[in-house]
Amino acid sequence: MAYFQALFDRICGDLQRSTQEMSSDFLQLSTNQQRVSYALSIPSVHSYIKVKPMFKGKSAMEATKLREFGNKMFGQKDYDSALQMYSESVLKAPFDPNINHPVAHGNMNGSSHGRAQCDKNDVTADDGNEFSLALANRRVSAPLPCQKCSTARYCSHECADLAWTQYHGVECQYLGLIHSSGVGGMGHLALRLVNRTGFHFLQEFERTLEDKISRKVNEPQKDAQDRNSGNTDYKNFPGLNDEGVYTNDYNSVYNLENHSSERKPSDLFRRTVMAIFLLRILQNGGFFRVPAEEVAEEDQLLVASYLQSEQRGRHAVAAQDIRVGDVLIVEKPYGSVVLPEQGDTHCDYCCSCQPCAENWPLFYDMVQDLQRRNKLPKLKCRQCFSVLPGSEDKVLNKMKCAACGEEQELQVQRTQLDSIVDEVFTKVGVVVTGEVESSLPALERCLERMEKLVARPYGYYDSCQEAIKQCYGIVGNCYERTTS
Ligand SMILES: [Zn+2]
Ligand SMILES: [Zn+2]
Ligand SMILES: [Zn+2]
Ligand SMILES: [Zn+2]
Structure with missing residues (x-):
């Protein structure tokens, strides 16, 4: 079992044995600082979470x-x-x-x-x-x-x-x-964000947050006036800067939704303990620029609270400034949004998205899933594009669309689909050489054609999305779509 999970299980086991009413006390807390402080007051959290250097050295x-x-x-x-x-x-x-x-x-x-x-x-x-x-x-x-x-x-x-x-x-x-700890990509991402942002910046940032809150409480009218002055509607919009620009600065990142209100208490507690684990790594790694044992408790609380709120779902953050009203090309949801360590859900919190609601197989498993069930992809009607139930049956070659009555040549559509998939993989071979200009439009056309032919979940559709995402990655999300 991964180190962090073992640690966490041990802490939870101790809590269950003791008389401490973990869940009800913990539930009452409203801020991450309070949650971290609460967790640090639990003796086993204090004594179990110790970190030592561990890395692949030279040989x-x-x-x-x-x-x-x-x-x-x-x-x-x-x-x-x-x-x-x-x-x-x-x-x-x-x-x-x-x-x-x-x-x-x-x-x-x-x-x-x-x-x-x-x-x-x-x-x-x-x-x-x-x-x-x-x-x-x-x-x-x-x-x-x-x-x-x-x-x-x-x-x-x-x-x-x-x-x-x-x-x-x-x-x-x-x-x-x-x-090896099992904190996963999300845990490392939280650590990296806080690490890169730096302690002094976080201190300042916390101060401005406190100022904003106290202004809201003490001078609500002036605050509202300021926010609504001129046409600066965007000042009400968290994450935008004073010019109404969504940038790649910490303010934008901080204001990404982390769904903490939808999380179960046990999940929140796990995140709190993980924040403390990550804090110990920063502390020992020299993040505070003083020896680990000399870091003041309030500084620990501050940084751990950010480590906790940075444990978010997968969100893209702008690599370039984005202004209000800019048109964005947003990746279709759940193309590859799968966290292996989550096991059996598509999202890291409870959600009613289509993949979760219909219990789709995970991305890495989609292609094999069809093979295992000895099924072909489920097709759509070539005239009205509604899904054709039963078309995944290998022995079926002709059927009528229940919606529009159009006669379907399933074999023809399957052949078309196969040739699109072939093209996708040819283009993927080009993308890995870094060549995007021709492969990206071609991949997008493939995706559009697949969209009309096949019902999701379909693994190769997601592979195509993944390749498109890689293309955007290579060009730094600055690609301008030309009309095809
Ligand atoms: Zn290194
Ligand atoms: Zn979901
Ligand atoms: Zn139809
Ligand atoms: Zn470099």
């Missing part, structure tokens, strides 16, 4: 092994595998300030697909997670590793240095713990 021996393996692949003209081995070897090699870092063999670059990514800009890229805040990963064929660990990799010294001062310096020695 000269492993580096040599990987390089020799790469040479072998190179000899067999398997350039992609060779490049991968060389890159892994570079990551493992101990840092030597006197040597310029080895980069993979020059003539490899042309043949590679540039699979490695620079971890700078990516919120939790270094643990292999897919989602990112600033979607602008530069793809590199020969990554530059962190000087201390063999996990983080960058495209340049510039990015490596920047990442170190912005967040990696605090996280480096705890990445192994974070990855």
Whole structure:
């Protein structure tokens, strides 16, 4: 069992044995600071949550092994595998300030697909997670590793240095713990956001929040006047700045919905304990710039409360400024919105979205799900596009649409669908080389055609959405759709 879950189970077990009325007391609390403070007052929370450095370090021996393996692949003209081995070897090699870092063999670059990514800009890229805040990963064929660990990799010294001062310096020695603890991508994302935002900024931010609240309470009329003055309607809209712009600053991120009012008390308590666990990592990693044991209790409470409120669902945040009234291309929901660690729901809170309500299989399982049930995709009517129940039956080739009466040639539609899926995968092969300009419009056309042909859930529809999302990631969400 993952470290954090074991820890949490132990704390809950202790609580059940003691006479403490956890749920009713905890439920009365209204702020994250109160919840953290409450949790910290529980003796087992205090004594169990201890963190020690844990990370993948360097190893000269492993580096040599990987390089020799790469040479072998190179000899067999398997350039992609060779490049991968060389890159892994570079990551493992101990840092030597006197040597310029080895980069993979020059003539490899042309043949590679540039699979490695620079971890700078990516919120939790270094643990292999897919989602990112600033979607602008530069793809590199020969990554530059962190000087201390063999996990983080960058495209340049510039990015490596920047990442170190912005967040990696605090996280480096705890990445192994974070990855194996079971806090998941969401936990790491919360940690990274708070880490990058910085303690002093959070202190200031908290002060402005308190000011706003006290103004609302003490001078409600003036507050309302200010908010409604001129045509600045957007001042009522949380997350926008004074110019009515939704930016990628902390204010926008902070105001993303985290559905805390919909969460069950047990879930809230878990998040509180997780916030304390993440706090200990920041504390020991040097986030506060003083030794861990010297961090004042009020500072701990403040940071932990932000660590708790940053545990959100998956939200995209603007990589560029967005103004009121701007037209946005928003990813259709639940294309790939699946958190593996959540197991059997599509969302990380109770919700009535179609995938949850109809209990769709998870994205990673959709294609296999059809195969397992020995079914074909369920098709739509070629005339009125309503769903054709029964069309997933392999032996059925003709049927009438119940809605409009149109006779259907199921086999023809299945063949069309197959050729679209083929095209999607051809384009995915192009996207991984970083070429988006032609593949993105083609993928969007595929999605539109599939939309008319097949009923969801259909795994390849989601694969196509995922590929489109990757394209937007590569162009940093700045793609302007041309009319087709
Ligand atoms: Zn970079
Ligand atoms: Zn590192
Ligand atoms: Zn849902
Ligand atoms: Zn019809």
